[in-house]
Amino acid sequence: MSDNCEFIDQCPIFRYFNRVAQLLYRKAYCQNEYESCARHIRYVADQPVPDYLMPQGHHLWSEDAPPAPTQSPGA
Numbered sequence: 001m002s003d004n005c006e007f008i009d010q011c012p013i014f015r016y017f018n019r020v021a022q023l024l025y026r027k028a029y030c031q032n033e034y035e036s037c038a039r040h041i042r043y044v045a046d047q048p049v050p051d052y053l054m055p056q057g058h059h060l061w062s063e064d065a066p067p068a069p070t071q072s073p074g075a
């Protein structure tokens with residue numbers, strides 16, 4: 001078994017996290033228990049993996065109400 005999830009370089013979930021949350025999720029799932037990650041399970045089953053699906057299986061936002069686009073500071 002590899003140390004890291006094989007999808008770590010392409011998984012889009014981290015773009016929605018701040019730096020602290022990125023580190024926590026990477027430690028908890030991507031570099032450790034990735035076989036229990038809901039996203040990983042769907043990737044290896046060749047099922048769609050929506051951006052809003054969290055590693056623990058929760059939804060980051062409702063499929064019917066996606067988040068508003070973020071603005072960069074100073075925009």
Ligand code: SF4
Pocket residue numbers: 005006007008009011013029030031033034037038039040043055
């Ligand atoms: S969130 Fe899940 S699928 Fe994405 S890189 Fe981490 S362990 Fe892999």
